[in-house]
Amino acid sequence: MSAFVWLTILTALRILARNRLRAGLTMLGIVIGVAAVIAMVSIGEGAKRAVQAQIATMGTNVIIIFPGVTSASGVRGSQGSAVTLTVSDALDLKKRIPLLADTGWTRRDVMQIVYGNRNWNGPINGISPSYLTIRDWSFTSGGPFSQTDLDSAARVALIGQTTVENLFEPGEEPVGAVVRIKNVPFRVIGVLAPKGQSAQGSDQDDVIFIPFSTAERKVFGTSFIGSVGAMFGSTDQVEDLPMAAEQIREVLRARHRLQTEQNDDFTIRTQVDLGKVQEGTSETLTMMLFAIASVSLLVGGIGIMNILLVSVTERTREIGVRMAVGAKRHHIMMQFLIEAMTLSLVGGALGIVLGITGAKLTTLIAGWPTIISGNVIVIAFFFSLVVGLFFGLYPANKAARLNPIEALRYE
Amino acid sequence: MSSLIECEDVWKIYRVGDVEVQALRGLSLTIEQGEFVAIMGSSGSGKSTLMNILGCLDQPTKGHYRLNGIEVGNLKPDHLAGIRNQQIGFVFQSFNLIPRTSALENAQLPLFYRGLSLKEQRAQAAAALGRVGLQGREHHYPTQLSGGQQQRVAIARALVTSPSLLLADEPTGNLDTQSSQEIMKILETLNRDEGITIILVTHEVDVAAYAAREIVIKDGQVLSDRVTRARPTSSPVEA
Ligand SMILES: Nc1ncnc2c1ncn2[C@@H]1O[C@H](COP(=O)(O)OP(=O)(O)O)[C@@H](O)[C@H]1O
Numbered sequence: 001m002s003a004f005v006w007l008t009i010l011t012a013l014r015i016l017a018r019n020r021l022r023a024g025l026t027m028l029g030i031v032i033g034v035a036a037v038i039a040m041v042s043i044g045e046g047a048k049r050a051v052q053a054q055i056a057t058m059g060t061n062v063i064i065i066f067p068g069v070t071s072a073s074g075v076r077g078s079q080g081s082a083v084t085l086t087v088s089d090a091l092d093l094k095k096r097i098p099l100l101a102d103t104g105w106t107r108r109d110v111m112q113i114v115y116g117n118r119n120w121n122g123p124i125n126g127i128s129p130s131y132l133t134i135r136d137w138s139f140t141s142g143g144p145f146s147q148t149d150l151d152s153a154a155r156v157a158l159i160g161q162t163t164v165e166n167l168f169e170p171g172e173e174p175v176g177a178v179v180r181i182k183n184v185p186f187r188v189i190g191v192l193a194p195k196g197q198s199a200q201g202s203d204q205d206d207v208i209f210i211p212f213s214t215a216e217r218k219v220f221g222t223s224f225i226g227s228v229g230a231m232f233g234s235t236d237q238v239e240d241l242p243m244a245a246e247q248i249r250e251v252l253r254a255r256h257r258l259q260t261e262q263n264d265d266f267t268i269r270t271q272v273d274l275g276k277v278q279e280g281t282s283e284t285l286t287m288m289l290f291a292i293a294s295v296s297l298l299v300g301g302i303g304i305m306n307i308l309l310v311s312v313t314e315r316t317r318e319i320g321v322r323m324a325v326g327a328k329r330h331h332i333m334m335q336f337l338i339e340a341m342t343l344s345l346v347g348g349a350l351g352i353v354l355g356i357t358g359a360k361l362t363t364l365i366a367g368w369p370t371i372i373s374g375n376v377i378v379i380a381f382f383f384s385l386v387v388g389l390f391f392g393l394y395p396a397n398k399a400a401r402l403n404p405i406e407a408l409r410y411e
Numbered sequence: 412m413s414s415l416i417e418c419e420d421v422w423k424i425y426r427v428g429d430v431e432v433q434a435l436r437g438l439s440l441t442i443e444q445g446e447f448v449a450i451m452g453s454s455g456s457g458k459s460t461l462m463n464i465l466g467c468l469d470q471p472t473k474g475h476y477r478l479n480g481i482e483v484g485n486l487k488p489d490h491l492a493g494i495r496n497q498q499i500g501f502v503f504q505s506f507n508l509i510p511r512t513s514a515l516e517n518a519q520l521p522l523f524y525r526g527l528s529l530k531e532q533r534a535q536a537a538a539a540l541g542r543v544g545l546q547g548r549e550h551h552y553p554t555q556l557s558g559g560q561q562q563r564v565a566i567a568r569a570l571v572t573s574p575s576l577l578l579a580d581e582p583t584g585n586l587d588t589q590s591s592q593e594i595m596k597i598l599e600t601l602n603r604d605e606g607i608t609i610i611l612v613t614h615e616v617d618v619a620a621y622a623a624r625e626i627v628i629k630d631g632q633v634l635s636d637r638v639t640r641a642r643p644t645s646s647p648v649e650a
């Protein structure tokens with residue numbers, strides 16, 4: 001760096017140090033703006049990442065079909081009130097739609113489960129074996145049941161971590177144990193690996209899976225044989241999801257003999273749709289951040305411009321002297337631009353520190369996950385630089401255009 | 412070879428609202444390299460206006476001003492700044508040091524705009540302060556110096572670039588008699604030993620007595636121009 005630029009930066013820093021309070025107040029806008037952006041982007045990123053992880057627990061390339069019409073968000077209170085989807089629907093879909101790698105189905109009810117002298121009320125899910133693979137369930141011990149178990153309506157059960165914790169002593173091995181549901185004994189053959197909360201906030205590990213046929217015949221009662229609470233499908237490629245969903249809709253409408261003017265008696269949601277709902281919320285957040293950032297950086301920039309105009313006026317004589325000894329216009333221009341950028345960069349740096357601290361504190365106090373990306377820091381720094389440059393331009397130009405004689409004579 | 416300064420029918424007209432003020436009215440003047448000139452005249456006669464033009468801070472409204480044979484009248488501001496930086500040193504009545512900045516940094520200022528290395532700037536500025544008798548005061552701030560010392564810093568700043576022309580507009584106007592004499596002795600030495608051309612504006616006869624030529628200005632014109640002291644021979648006086 002040339003001696004000129006270097007000395008000018010030093011001079012600028014010295015002037016800042018001399019007017020610490022004034023400089024601090026001037027920088028406040030930039031500090032707050034940059035800090036707010038960094039803290040909120042970090043919180044937003046953290047939340048987005050957490051939601052994405054939750055959506056991923058649904059499985060891979062999953063389509064869900066509910067009976068009846070549900071709200072746009074895909075959130076639905078309870079299953080099974082409408083009896084419009086059946087096991088034969090699911091089997092027929094798989095047969096007629098080549099895009100579907102597999103289909104599965106489930107029906108659930110909350111019931112009491114008893115082990116020894118302990119009991120627990122949890123959702124009992126009658127499922128097809130394919131449901132386990134579609135939803136990517138894995139096991140910490142034991143393993144899944146098979147088509148044979150389904151065909152023979154075997155009394156076997158898979159249980160989730162929450163259920164294990166509530167029924168068994170710590171360290172006790174559930175596989176091989178016999179639990180009772182509605183007084184029917186079931187042998188535990190697998191313990192499911194934990195998935196945590198769903199995107200809708202329910203505990204996915206509070207669960208018991210038994211073969212669908214067993215559930216129908218021995219647990220739920222036989223009033224609606226063959227009707228399912230929800231169906232699941234999966235595709236090999238994520239891009240195939242919309243097409244598969246459309247084909248499912250056509251097949252189901254035909255099977256249910258719906259007329260053109262009739263609404264669907266089922267609802268289809270793909271994993272991509274659920275992701276979009278979340279993306280929508282984070283887009284709103286981003287727009288809000290953008291607004292906050294713009295306003296505070298604008299306020300900060302105007303503050304810098306104001307203080308520089310004051311400085312130019314205060315130092316008119318000095319500018320005259322500098323011109324008299326040979327400063328050219330660009331020298332004077334540079335001096336004030338560097339002063340402006342020093343202000344905005346110091347403000348930006350303080351803002352970054354404050355923003356990171358804020359994000360960390362949020363994690364510490366509220367327990368929200370935060371992700372501080374290098375990008376947002378670079379962008380914040382860049383923005384403070386641009387603000388300094390832009391709002392320094394007018395005062396710097398004003399200084400550079402002073403007439404040396406008038407400047408020297410200024411009182 | 413051309414003269415250092417050639418003014419030919421120089422006019423300076425200020426316009427304040429509807430009123431025209433003719434500060435210089437067809438002034439002509441020639442000054443050679445190495446001269447020591449005192450300019451006198453009553454207040455408002457146009458002395459400062461002339462000095463500003465001679466120092467390339469301002470340009471004539473009409474007429475010609477050549478510095479070292481170069482016509483200055485229609486040069487651009489940045490070009491004039493370059494000439495001031497290379498050839499001219501200024502000393503002002505009110506010192507005009509940059510506040511809260513050390514003597515050394517003040518003396519450095521013209522070199523700052525020459526793109527010299529920091530080390531070189533410091534060395535040359537320290538040497539210039541030495542020449543005006545301020546060694547040891549490099550890191551004093553203007554407020555820590557007497558008026559006479561401040562004016563000496565200003566002289567160091569003017570001569571740090573080894574200018575061919577030093578312009579001093581009432582340099583002793585704000586100083587007591589003793590400080591005035593000290594400043595004048597420094598200027599006299601610079602003129603005699605280094606051959607720097609000095610043009611000085613003053614109201615005081617004993618200050619003007621240091622110069623070898625006295626020009627009196629009245630109403631923007633030269634009233635009288637006389638040699639008051641034999642110029643030193645063209646070869647510098649041996650020490
Ligand atoms: N910037 C200006 N605008 C208008 N009139 C000026 C300006 N500068 C000087 N003058 C006028 O020009 C005349 C000469 O001024 P100046 O050169 O400062 O005189 P001196 O230095 O001899 O006292 C005065 O009448 C003064 O009022």
Ligand SMILES: [Mg+2]
Nearest residue numbers: 458459460580
């Ligand atoms: Mg004057």
